[in-house]
Amino acid sequence: MSKILDKERAMEVKVSRAEQYSWASLTSLGIIFWWFQMRMLDGWTIVDQSAERLLSIYFVVIAATIALEVVIAVVLDALGGGKAPAKDERDLAIDARAGLNERLFFIGAINVLVWQALWEGALDGHGLPRIDLTRLPTLFFALFTILFIGEAVKRLSTIWLYRAQATHD
Amino acid sequence: MIDRGASGPKPGRGRVANRVRAFRVERGVTQQGLADLVGATRQTINAVEAGKYAPSLELAFRIARAFDAPFEAVWEFTADIS
Numbered sequence: 001m002s003k004i005l006d007k008e009r010a011m012e013v014k015v016s017r018a019e020q021y022s023w024a025s026l027t028s029l030g031i032i033f034w035w036f037q038m039r040m041l042d043g044w045t046i047v048d049q050s051a052e053r054l055l056s057i058y059f060v061v062i063a064a065t066i067a068l069e070v071v072i073a074v075v076l077d078a079l080g081g082g083k084a085p086a087k088d089e090r091d092l093a094i095d096a097r098a099g100l101n102e103r104l105f106f107i108g109a110i111n112v113l114v115w116q117a118l119w120e121g122a123l124d125g126h127g128l129p130r131i132d133l134t135r136l137p138t139l140f141f142a143l144f145t146i147l148f149i150g151e152a153v154k155r156l157s158t159i160w161l162y163r164a165q166a167t168h169d
Numbered sequence: 170m171i172d173r174g175a176s177g178p179k180p181g182r183g184r185v186a187n188r189v190r191a192f193r194v195e196r197g198v199t200q201q202g203l204a205d206l207v208g209a210t211r212q213t214i215n216a217v218e219a220g221k222y223a224p225s226l227e228l229a230f231r232i233a234r235a236f237d238a239p240f241e242a243v244w245e246f247t248a249d250i251s
Contacts, residue, residue: 089228090209
């Protein structure tokens with residue numbers, strides 16, 4: 001009887017595949033965002049770039065995201081002995097809660113952008129930080145950053161929810 | 170239909186307690202073994218046993234059935250009446 005419990009205590013340090021995926025995906029997201037901001041920012045200033053150049057950055061980001069997600073899935077599958085990742089009701093509940101957090105972040109962030117745009121138009125000469133959304137690189141950077149942060153919120157929520165339900169006895 | 174009236178007790182937050190670990194150890198089943206029997210992951214069984222995750226009614230029934238035990242012998246709900 002105690003052998004079963006001892007064996008399980010040893011296994012409890014192992015995290016689920018879904019949690020491993022979240023960590024790996026968050027890391028890849030961070031790497032891609034790092035590359036993205038290197039091409040978009042000079043210090044705290046958004047660099048002026050042509051629409052063609054922005055389009056190429058967009059395609060590289062999308063392609064790199066897909067490629068890294070495939071690599072993560074293949075590696076995790078290999079580590080799991082080639083079995084498909086098992087997702088049960090708790091995984092789905094955590095996915096749903098993390099998705100809700102992501103959606104709430106998007107609603108908040110888009111509202112901030114709308115407020116900023118209206119503020120710029122309605123109150124000329126205000127002392128708040130200025131974001132010129134009529135400039136293409138600024139708009140592109142703002143929207144893409146919101147997408148990145150939203151995805152990071154989802155991954156972090158997932159990890160936090162898994163950790164909150166994990167036991168360490 | 171139950172009519173509690175305007176001043177009757179109102180349901181507060183409750184707590185689902187369980188004897189899953191006790192039943193499982195008694196029957197010599199591992200968490201992974203039970204997880205396979207009921208179609209869940211080992212981590213979910215672990216969280217259920219630790220009281221950190223309240224399973225769906227379906228999973229709760231599956232677990233009780235896996236032990237061949239009555240539902241109320243495995244699960245217990247304590248309601249806080251305010």
